[in-house]
Amino acid sequence: MADRARTVTSPARFGLTDDRADAALRAVGWWGDGGPVPGAERMLAALSRSPDPNLALRGIDRMRESGPWTELDAALRDDVRLRGKLIAVLGASTALADFLVANPDSWRTLSTGVRPDLIAVVDGVTGPDAVKALRAAYREQLLLIAADDLGHLVEPELAAPAYDDVAARLTTLAEEALRASLVVAQTEQGPNDARLAVIAMGKCGGHELNYVSDVDVVFVGEDDLDVATRLASRMMTVAGAACFEVDAALRPEGKAGALVRTLEGHTAYYRRWARTWEFQALLKARPVAGDAELGAAYLDVVRPMVWTAADRDGFVADVQQMRRRVEEHVPAELVERELKLGRGGLRDVEFAVQLLQLVHGRSDDTLRLGSTTAALAALGAGGYVGRADAAGLGESYRFLRTLEHRLQLQKLRRTHLFPDENDIFDLRWLARAAGVRPDRGRAVEQVLLSEFRRHANRVRRLHEKLFYRPLLEAVANVPTETLRLTATEAAARLGALGYASPEGALNHISALTSGVSRRAAIQGALLPVLLDLLAHTPDPDGGLLSYRKMSEALATTPWYLRLLRDEGAVVERIALLLGTSKLVPEMVTRAPEVLRLLADTNELAGRDPGEVAQSLRTAVARHRDLRGAVTAARSLRRHEIARVACADLLGLMETPAVCAALSSVWVAVLQSALAAAEREKAVEHGGWPKAKIAIIGMGRLGGAELGYNSDADVMFVCEAVEGVRDDDAVKFASSVVESMRRALGAPSQDPPLEVDVGLRPQGRQGALVRTLNSYVAYYRQWSEVWEAQALLRATFVAGDEDLGTRFLDTVNEFRYPRKGLDATSVREIRRIKARVDNERLPRGADPTTHTKLGRGGLADIEWTVQLLQLQHAHEVPSLRTTATLEGLVAAEQAELITSDDAAELRAAWLLATSVRNAATLVRGKQTDQVPTSGRELFAVASALGYPSDADPGEFLDAYRRTTRRARAVVERIFYD
Structure with a gap:
């Protein structure tokens, strides 16, 4: 005998896997001991096509219990439209199933298609009765719309309405409900x-x-x-x-x-x-x-x-x-x-x-x-x-x-939440x-996930492109007017995005995408995203112009467009850099390898300044002639400054690290240039040098606090080698130094590198190079208090380290005086500070927004720290530092200033330094003035991390507030 279990059809064959499915099917009369009863096959097939067969069957069974089942059963067997609509609704909506159960006659609406008139049902009715009547009529109309929307899923011969039609019907229903509700309100009001x-x-x-x-x-x-x-x-x-x-x-x-x-x-x-x-x-x-x-x-x-x-x-x-x-x-x-x-x-x-x-x-x-x-x-x-x-x-x-x-x-x-994967x-x-079907062996849920991601990705891609791709078509040479915009319309669209010169932007777009080359095609794919990104920067027009210049300059660089196309973060970062800074585009165009670093945050911002400096020295040392060495040093310096500038603008480096990196690379240039100049001059003098030479860093170079485009303040000290007179040693050293300075300052594709020796004894009237003994003699006999103050920043940076160290040890007695400063010296420092404030602040400059000489600016803070060093460094060794922030820490630890005062000065120094650097990057040239309005202010605020939608005036207020507090501290410590 055949195995009966193998011959009897199971409800599971129809997707009915619920433990109660067999009982429910028997209860509604669609299932017997041998499987589907005659005439019920269509019911079961319909259930199997429902969004949830088990849910639909439970709804049918509940309707059997709540209403005239015999009539409904007969109608379902005979009316394909009713069958498709009802079973689809029951398998898709538990809420509408509840409504059908609570209103046993509502299924007839699905058969007749007659919509209840919402206004008619509330005519003359008020209060809770009106609400109840309107709720039932509204829900019945909603049931009709849902049934028409879903029925084709169960019975394919039913028409599938378009989304727009369904949305329109739902809207019409809402309008009727609003009118009916207003009728109720008017009836109640009288x-x-x-x-x-x-x-x-x-x-x-x-x-x-x-x-x-x-x-x-x-x-x-x-x-x-x-x-x-x-x-x-x-x-x-x-x-x-x-x-x-x-x-x-x-x-x-x-x-x-x-x-x-x-x-x-x-x-x-x-x-x-x-x-x-x-x-x-x-x-x-x-x-x-x-x-x-x-x-x-x-x-x-x-x-x-x-x-x-x-x-x-x-x-x-x-x-x-x-x-x-x-x-x-x-x-x-x-x-x-x-x-x-x-x-x-x-x-x-x-x-x-x-x-x-x-x-x-x-x-x-x-x-x-x-x-x-x-x-x-x-x-x-x-x-x-x-x-x-x-x-x-x-x-x-x-x-x-x-x-x-x-x-x-x-x-x-x-x-609005899509299910978890x-x-x-x-x-x-x-x-x-949703009517998704299995495809090529993939289950429906896998197909849905794939389709959802495909559509979401397309929406995002087209969203990013929507403003711009028609612009590209408008400036292309395609004659089909229906597929492109006119130049005027394209310009209007760019104007809407914030481009101040839409016509100029169109010219740039046209130049970048003209022709049929692969390069033009890649640019065509990149520009929609780039234009959108630039629109969020302070200067979209300047950024687009810089992008065009950079792209034209790197047109033959094979990896350039591939990098932009394949590394999404690079495009985002380039847009921010180009739309914020005038200096960065110039630098990266001449140092394009930096662009590769934009794809790797650690490579961009995590490089050790010491390792960078060593790499520069090693590379430059391969050049035996001074000109070649300086050219190489300039090139490597350009690369490093471009790297630091990019990391700085992207918010990846803190201000002290930026200053340290800029100072380190300047020191490496000086070391390399001095070594090359010494080699060259030694050859001219018989093959051996006549003097040891050391370069002493002064000012911000000595404090490792340089900014962008900063000069290097230095002094040169020499010492005769054995058998050479001091005069000859000085002549040799002077020729080396002059040769080095000329090479660094010579015209080239990079700005000249100025080596400033204005802080040497007797200033610009003094000798360019002195021996150690000459320096000592001068400082002991002629030194003024400002020169002792300048020596606080002195540090060895290049050349003969032993000589440099001995120089520093020797000048300690002048910069760290044993008895500190007497009252006369303090008054002199204050007098000089007042003269500097009055004479060097540019005419018309706002003292509340000048980062260097303004109230609470860099000079205020640095002079205050230096006064404390001159007064106390002999007794407090920790004050013997060339760095301003380290000096502040030492003064606080020595209880020379309070923690609150130190914090105010530290905050102002960091802010002023950051703003000074940012303003230089934004304007493309050295500047000490904070912009107070317009795109430059927006750009500086953006460079300092203020959100693009923030009011740049908030940044300006914060700057003035911070420096005002610092000035109050300076008044107490420096002038009292």
């Missing part, structure tokens, strides 16, 4: 003279509502506003209890504003106070209930304002800030699953489309549409977006909105509910 218009906003205004969504509205009233306000409030309450939440937060002044305003009140607000986002919201505004004439008048007033909003100051910055705010709201762990707000989500499409509409809709009425998909189609037809891009973005938008619809239908709750059950349900 006869009155108030006029009230209900203006739909958001998705309702755009004919693109979800199954579950707040409905955004604005109210306009006339005549009796108190009554109009009561009507509006009651309408919101009724609709909220029966159908959906009504949100009036988009009204003028938001929730703090009056619920109902007159037309004149709306007009006055929008003309005077409205912000950019409010005009963006008005793009979708349309009257849907109440006084039609008043609603039309409202539109007549606000529409002209909407289509001139792009002319407002700060329009682009406002829109970009809104985008960032939306993206920042998404928790990091959910950013890849958020259908609405995440990367590649619905908001990416909507923001891009709306910005294009607001820019180009000013002159093109065909773009003045509320629906996102309709606007996309119009943008494509008008050539503002490529046809294929518009179609692709529209397809992805509809796909994501369909997923959103299905997720909301399940429990009729507002949600490990949640196989929910993924499978969503895939089946």
